[in-house]
Amino acid sequence: MDKEIKLNNWLITGGCGFIGKIFIKHLKSINPNFSIRVIDNLKVGTREELSFSGDFEEVSDANNLKWESGITQLIVEDILEYNKLLKITSGADVIIHLAANTGVLPSVEDPKMDFENNVIGTFNLLETCRINKIKKFVMASSGAAAGEVTPPIHEEVCAHPTSPYGASKLVGESYCSAYYNSYGVNTVALRFSNVYGPGSTHKNSIVAKFTKRAINGEVLEIYGDGSQTRDFVYTEDLLNAIYLSAIKDIGGEVFQIASNNETTVLEITDLLVKTLKSKGIENIEVIHGSKNVGEVYRNYADTSKAQKILGWNVKMNLEQGIENTVEWFFSLDSKIV
Template sequence: MKWLITGGCGFIGRALIRRLLAEGGHQIRVFDNLSVGSREDLASEAEFAELSDEIDELNTWSEDLALVVGDILDASLTESAISGADAVIHLAANTGVGPSVEDPHSDCHTNVIGTLNVLEGCRNAKVGRMVFASSGAPIGVQEPPLHEEMAAHPASPYGASKLAGEGYCSAYYHCFDVETVVLRFGNVYGEGSTKKASVVAKFIKQALAGETLEIYGDGTQTRDFIYLGDLVQAVYLAATVKGVGGECFQIATSAETNLAGLTEKLLDAIREVAGIEATWINGEQRQGDVERNFSDTSKAKARLNWVAETTLEDGLRKTVKFFVH
């Protein structure tokens, strides 16, 4: 298959690239503005060719791995990069509640208009499948477990922008026959997450630096933490399983973990792997955060034949080992 991965220099994109290169037989094109991931990050996975924005060059899929530097807000270049792909994995986004609260306009512009540009590129290029990376944020403050049929009530601008992206995916499936698949990721952690500001990566970096960890609020808020390798398998299946166009799936572990409990398990892993004794304190509650969040993943099991297989303890140990070594 020919794969186009927006935001492919990021840690989820690179993990998918590793998966595809290990399997062999694929041609992979990364479309990234290098605002988070870098050429060096991509080169750490494999040698790659960097393509220009010339149409003739973009029309030729001859490399196992290639990079096109560009932004999803550039509609013309986005469409040119997509042309010829069998599947588009749309990972590029402004991520996180905090940044969206600080700058809702920027969050909307990238996550809504950027996603619309990707969908238009898929429509015009007649791409077979487009997988959209979403999250539980569109569902918002509701009694978990979260599932696909819940009405959306986003509690942050980030959730609202991701909900808009999901809506456009549905519209392009019904109006233009673009086979969109929406994946609502749980809280993803794993190897390669050195540039992420999410709780696991942040806490590992702080602990290794000898800093005290700070949990927003009292630590009773819950999340569904999914290991990177399990998530990548879900992305692969969403791009390749037949008959799931137009569908939305919760991709998580169906396990509710409070942040205080996660932190204790993480400190155990840091102690075991790095020999470091770290401590944590409670800080102020963060605006826009959801108190409880975990997912019912039975639809993904039934339609994608997918379940998360990695325990939280094993996943945290693997992640800490990556940061240490």
């Protein structure tokens, strides 16, 4: 069996966001005594996202921090604040780096904002790993880092990012490689494909957006003819991949984290419409708009490296995953935006 490293103090950047909050739940289910510290500037996530945790506390003084067993601490801070990061990350065994500008479109509209958050932010955190001797750094990259390449995307393909977002994630991966090779920081970059599942309330990716719009009686707009393809990975599968990549004694690695299935935007829309109809949402109107700038046309990934090295496999099939996600949106009581 592969060697595993013992991690107790978990630092999660962007822990109030979609993936952050469900990863924290996942960690607590593995070991309720883990010490968890979150840095989030609350530009997207909210502190209420962490309120599920009975052992939650917000800490305002970064000079007076102590890792506490079984406690989830929130420090409202920006990852661009390097000097504060040095203090906040001190004593961490691992950093799970999720904070980022997360969208292609915002990056096309404001590439400087994307660069600062995704490149400088990642660099700052890698520096804290070097200086504070942190055992492990797991970065959330994206399939967008590979960009417009002939699928299936894999880790050795020559990347051609089509958006500032893809470029900034690729730069983050490059610094991860450099910090492993120059300083021995055990970095892992995970190229998430399109993540969907319960918890995605504020997301604007296709599954969350179309589900919310259909429930609210709004039109679903497909960009272009819908023949573009995506690879959808379910939350539980993703969380498992993040955890495995943290505890495995590996470094300097990149992994595609995806389902290995190519699905057109038309196919996922049909599946969503069918599932929503089965729950009583009738007369869903689907229209076609213009194609998006920076959007990759075909996108699905080969996950054999993650299977081989992490021992990771996708368990959820798309039909069941969509059913669970729609069901979850229905369980929310207030109008969803």
